[in-house]
Amino acid sequence: MGPIYSLADFLDMLRRRVGLISTVVIAGCFVSVFWALSVPHLYRSSEVIQIEQPKISDDLARSTVEGSAARRLQLIEQQLMARGNLVDLINEFGLYDNLPALLLSEKVDLLRESVSITGVAAVREGFADDGAIAVLTISAEMDSPEKARDVAHALADATRALAASQRQEQTRGTLEFFQNQEAALTAEVAKLEADFAAFRSENDISIEGSLEFRRSELGSLNDALLELDREIISAELGLENLDRSGSIRAATIERQEEELTRLLDSLKTQRQLLQDRRAALSASIETTPEVQRTLADFERRRSQLRDQLDVISARRSEAEVGFTMERAARGERFITLEEAQLADYPVSMSRKSRVIMGAVAFGVIALALAFLLELRRPVLRTARQMQRETGLLPVVSIPETSPAKERKGLARLWQDRREAGRQGRSARLARNPDAR
Numbered sequence: 001m002g003p004i005y006s007l008a009d010f011l012d013m014l015r016r017r018v019g020l021i022s023t024v025v026i027a028g029c030f031v032s033v034f035w036a037l038s039v040p041h042l043y044r045s046s047e048v049i050q051i052e053q054p055k056i057s058d059d060l061a062r063s064t065v066e067g068s069a070a071r072r073l074q075l076i077e078q079q080l081m082a083r084g085n086l087v088d089l090i091n092e093f094g095l096y097d098n099l100p101a102l103l104l105s106e107k108v109d110l111l112r113e114s115v116s117i118t119g120v121a122a123v124r125e126g127f128a129d130d131g132a133i134a135v136l137t138i139s140a141e142m143d144s145p146e147k148a149r150d151v152a153h154a155l156a157d158a159t160r161a162l163a164a165s166q167r168q169e170q171t172r173g174t175l176e177f178f179q180n181q182e183a184a185l186t187a188e189v190a191k192l193e194a195d196f197a198a199f200r201s202e203n204d205i206s207i208e209g210s211l212e213f214r215r216s217e218l219g220s221l222n223d224a225l226l227e228l229d230r231e232i233i234s235a236e237l238g239l240e241n242l243d244r245s246g247s248i249r250a251a252t253i254e255r256q257e258e259e260l261t262r263l264l265d266s267l268k269t270q271r272q273l274l275q276d277r278r279a280a281l282s283a284s285i286e287t288t289p290e291v292q293r294t295l296a297d298f299e300r301r302r303s304q305l306r307d308q309l310d311v312i313s314a315r316r317s318e319a320e321v322g323f324t325m326e327r328a329a330r331g332e333r334f335i336t337l338e339e340a341q342l343a344d345y346p347v348s349m350s351r352k353s354r355v356i357m358g359a360v361a362f363g364v365i366a367l368a369l370a371f372l373l374e375l376r377r378p379v380l381r382t383a384r385q386m387q388r389e390t391g392l393l394p395v396v397s398i399p400e401t402s403p404a405k406e407r408k409g410l411a412r413l414w415q416d417r418r419e420a421g422r423q424g425r426s427a428r429l430a431r432n433p434d435a436r
Helices: 007-017 018-038 071-080 082-093 102-112 143-201 210-240 249-327 351-376 381-392 410-431
Strands: 041-054 115-121 133-142 334-337
Touching: 007 018, 018 071, 018 102, 018 351, 041 115, 071 133, 071 143, 082 102, 082 143, 082 410, 102 133, 115 143, 133 143, 133 381, 143 334, 210 249
Parallel strands: none
Antiparallel strands: 041 133, 041 334, 115 133
């Protein structure tokens, strides 16, 4: 502690530095009073919003709004604390008009510090935390209770509007996405069907599974050709075996020959047609593996598109249900549980406390200055300090004496009167010793 080792040393320091300490403390009191009067009071107003869960269970009608309520509220808070929104609030309610020297950016920073948005998490269901928020509190601190109430209420209204628009925009975007996907898949399926029909027409494919059909048709053609060959042979034999002797009339023989000839021509014509058909089928069967691979690709692609279309259609139906719920206000809702009110008393420190705190602070500063002065000039002033610092016990200690200062003015007049009175009493006693 330097020259201060005991309470007596500390009290001795206070006695010697009483002028400095009192001057600093008195000046600090005036500064504290000025500080307390210059700092305005702050009033706080809060609005409490309850977050109500959807009225219809997700098992019956699932909402398409994904993500926890905590994340959505974080996004809303970021939008509320954006510079443009805060500037609008400052201009609307005339905030910080009593501080014209502040720049607009400084006013925005002050407003950000004066506003707080806190949420209370809902009770967990089981061990999983779904990020649900039960209550949202929006508070504002201003230099007047009216401004604090108006700012808190405006932020609460903006929060409710942003939450509703955010959910509706998300459900609308989800619905439009699935509608576009469904339309694109429907158009792709239609184009694939048209390409498939054109391919079947180009390759003369009448029915699906044409390879087996053509092979069976080729077998039928072979059987028909065999039967026609038999009939042709029978007709030719019949034509050769006509009795051209004179036992039968010539007209009858001629008529029978004409009939067999027409029958034979007809059978040969049919045989030629069947042979042409068999040749065409044989040629088509030779190209069938490539056609079958192409058909398989068509079928696989069509099956995939139809499966995707079924999934997209189901999700589009769910998106329509979610959009209808949000439009009818059946989803998550923000309900005002406690509206912002005028504050009854300020939340900032009272002026009396500020003055006391300032006076105590300056008292500590005064003691510190006095201690620093003692350290700056370490003088041995008592026999006890002499013995403690050097180990030598002084034989006698002579106190410091200073000549009496010559008094002036009223003090000197009062001193002269007191001296004249003492001299007069001494003269009377000298004349009359018995008066003692």
